[in-house]
Amino acid sequence: MKLEEVRRILDGEVVSGSKSLDIEVAMACGADLMSDVLAFIKQDALLITGLTNPQVVRTAEMVDVKAICFVRGKRPGQETITMAQKKSIPLLLTHLPMFEACGRLYKNGLPGCSEAE
Amino acid sequence: MGKDDGFGRVQELSYELKVGEVMTTTVITVAPDNRVGDLRELFRANKMSGTPVVAGDRLVGIISIEDFIKCLADGEMDCPVRMRMTEKVEVLYADEPVVHAIHKFDRRGFGRFPVLDRKTGHLVGILSKGDIIKGLLKKLEIDYHEEEIHHYRASHIFEDILADKTAIRLKYDVRGKDFENAGASASALKKTLSRLGFHPQVIRRVAIATYEAEMNIVVFTPKGQMLADIHPDHIEVKAVDKGPGIPDIERALVPGFSTAPEWVRELGFGAGMGLSNIQKSSDKMVLKSKVGKGTDLRMTFFLYR
Numbered sequence A: 001m002k003l004e005e006v007r008r009i010l011d012g013e014v015v016s017g018s019k020s021l022d023i024e025v026a027m028a029c030g031a032d033l034m035s036d037v038l039a040f041i042k043q044d045a046l047l048i049t050g051l052t053n054p055q056v057v058r059t060a061e062m063v064d065v066k067a068i069c070f071v072r073g074k075r076p077g078q079e080t081i082t083m084a085q086k087k088s089i090p091l092l093l094t095h096l097p098m099f100e101a102c103g104r105l106y107k108n109g110l111p112g113c114s115e116a117e
Numbered sequence B: 001m002g003k004d005d006g007f008g009r010v011q012e013l014s015y016e017l018k019v020g021e022v023m024t025t026t027v028i029t030v031a032p033d034n035r036v037g038d039l040r041e042l043f044r045a046n047k048m049s050g051t052p053v054v055a056g057d058r059l060v061g062i063i064s065i066e067d068f069i070k071c072l073a074d075g076e077m078d079c080p081v082r083m084r085m086t087e088k089v090e091v092l093y094a095d096e097p098v099v100h101a102i103h104k105f106d107r108r109g110f111g112r113f114p115v116l117d118r119k120t121g122h123l124v125g126i127l128s129k130g131d132i133i134k135g136l137l138k139k140l141e142i143d144y145h146e147e148e149i150h151h152y153r154a155s156h157i158f159e160d161i162l163a164d165k166t167a168i169r170l171k172y173d174v175r176g177k178d179f180e181n182a183g184a185s186a187s188a189l190k191k192t193l194s195r196l197g198f199h200p201q202v203i204r205r206v207a208i209a210t211y212e213a214e215m216n217i218v219v220f221t222p223k224g225q226m227l228a229d230i231h232p233d234h235i236e237v238k239a240v241d242k243g244p245g246i247p248d249i250e251r252a253l254v255p256g257f258s259t260a261p262e263w264v265r266e267l268g269f270g271a272g273m274g275l276s277n278i279q280k281s282s283d284k285m286v287l288k289s290k291v292g293k294g295t296d297l298r299m300t301f302f303l304y305r
Ligand SMILES: Nc1ncnc2c1ncn2[C@@H]1O[C@H](COP(=O)(O)OP(=O)(O)OP(=O)(O)O)[C@@H](O)[C@H]1O
Pocket: A035, B212, B216, B217, B219, B220, B221, B241, B243, B244, B245, B246, B252, B253, B257, B258, B259, B260, B268, B269, B270, B271, B272, B273, B274, B275, B276, B295
């Protein structure tokens, strides 16, 4: 699924990396625990999270996350944005809560990390 | 954070350069049905000591000057190559790093190895020690003369690489409670491994484990160090600190056990999953700790499992 479509489905906005909206994410993972992200996420995934600190970007970098979407309208600080730009990881923001954000994407055909190839 | 002195450019290049980049691509081959007697002129004209035997695109054997001489002694020059060749051939793959080839030359004592494409299995080239030296010198932008390759430089470069079994050592300092830089060591190591051409699957396992280990140093200790030793067939990472130590290691290893304070949990850490993630991502993990002295965590990753 293209990032632009993710944004549309979630009524979201682009926080940074607007030039990368045509990249593809193969699956998604919703998590607020960084160790869970490290344990379960696969390559080329979209990370959906309620955390906005810079460690989220660092964690994403470790497992080659393609893009990050923050839920509940929580806007990341400049430090997080700068780090994401340095690592070329686009950031999205949606006002939906975690469950609904995940549910909408899943309903629209984006698989979870345990299902994807 | 920084590199140890042992991080030589030649060592680095021996990982970066792939066999396919330095091999000779015009390979003189013979067919299984050729006469052994015909090899005399071939070997002489091309100054070769052996040649691959190929049927179609497939490598089926190798025949050397020794095989030829034995055949000559037996007076069987009309015998087909097929009957005299060695069928079990030691090969290299084009996508292997040059450092593998160097170790293989050392172990086997052969003069050259046929090079295959890993996907198709087809013969794509042949590699001699001279090819490796030439490739390295070219990359180092050193001017050289052919004769130097055969004398001084060849042995010098090979011995350098072989002597230092820990071809590359990287060292990073980690500061406790410094969340701004937390993960920087794991990130730098990950970048270096990609640049050296390691397989993405290996890089991923190393990245996850070293990041978890680094975060533990940041969260639970005042300071520590990450030491990564890159060997030709495995990577070893040590995470050491002089922090409070772990009173009950068995308990610390239980998934879900955590003593992380609230402010760490708010950042998304403290699920008590770190050590079990490390166990899962590495091939071997040894955790030693003394209360009041510090913790020593060793992780080993094999490149070929
Ligand atoms: N280097 C260390 N020094 C002191 N204690 C440690 C160290 N590493 C781990 N521990 C102890 O072991 C426990 C388990 O560590 P582990 O990494 O598995 O989980 P965590 O760090 O608490 O949470 P997570 O890794 O999921 O964020 C820690 O809560 C801590 O009590």
